Amino acid sequence: MHRRAPSQRVISLRSGRETHEGRLKHTVSLVLTVYGYTVRGELVETLVGKVLADRYEIESEIGRGARGIVYKARQPEPEPIVAIKVLFDDMIYDDTAFERFSWEAHSATLLSHPNIINVFDFGLTDEGSAYLAMECLDGENLQDVLDRERKLPLRRGLKIFIQIADALAHAHSQGIMHRDIKPENIILMRGGDQTDFIKIVDFGIAKSFSALPGADLATADQLIGSPAYMSPEQCVGERHIDARSDIYSLGCLMYAALTGVLPIGGATPEETMSRHMSVDPPPLAQACPGALIPANVQEVVMKCLKKFPEARYQTMLQLKSDLGMLLK
Secondary structure (H helix, E strand, O other): OOOOOOOOOOOOOOOOOOOOOOOOOOOOOOOOEEEEOOOOOOOOOOOOOOOEEEEEEEEEEEEEEEOOEEEEEOOOOOOEEEEEEOOOOOHHHHHHHHHHHHHHHHHHHHHOOEEOOOOOEEEOOOOEEEEEEEEEOOEEEEEEEHHOOOOOOHHHHHHHHHHHHHHHHHHOOOOOOOOOOEEEEEEEOOOOOOOEEEEOOOOOOEEEOOOOOOEEEOOOOOOOHHHHHHOHHHHHOOOOOHHHHHHHHHHHHEEEEEEEOOOOOOOHHHHHHHHHHHHOOOOOHHHHHOOOOHHHHHHHHHHHHHOHHHHHOOOOHHHHHHHHHHHH
């Protein structure tokens, strides 16, 4: 997650930030969700029809996010069709946005798992555009599925949850937390041999909880995450959170997927975060009257949603094991 003309300036996946003078500034706003991140915006110049970094022929836009645009592109073998995330030029001057973009690429070098999107290239073009090349996914995110179907049948949900837990266990074993586990960041792939094969996307706000170089790149300051799925320790702004925060977020996702409602809600993001810290969610059977959710399934989900990390599952592998037992 390099390249070509001698004059081209690139960022090594393990190096610091380089700068490039004369970048054009663009403004963005738009509304949509793509590859797991949400969007706003006015139009900016498109790269469709152009060649990026002397390698990627840009064919079409997939969507636009708060920090950039995702394109479908063609390149020489071995992976002819790829997705290219290009950071808006004015975001290069935003240290936090740029560091998160860089950290997404860096963290990808530490992760190799079939249920995590593969990122294989990262650099700066001569024009100063920062880009990230990743596999192009053919599927839909879990939130779109829930919007259409409201909730998942139990066995279907468990099979999806086990894959998520397995992928996150791998990330945690490499010292990486995702910190934004939510249905929009879970892609259900179309085709293939396995029904509901998932990919986790958007490690842009991932955090290292080990002593890795650059561990604080994505943690710079403020509260980070999606309020409906944030752990109490995220909501209160604790700096030293660990893998058990992702376990809480996965608990929120499982609750929402099985009942069709969020475990914790509020009229505003601030109220939602406050309630994550102070209000226990109702039992799943109460949230979805008439749903046949076995007591042992409810116990697993509610254990993930304990306010104090010490009361939750302590590792994703423990959670994956219990989810697997529920399928038997």
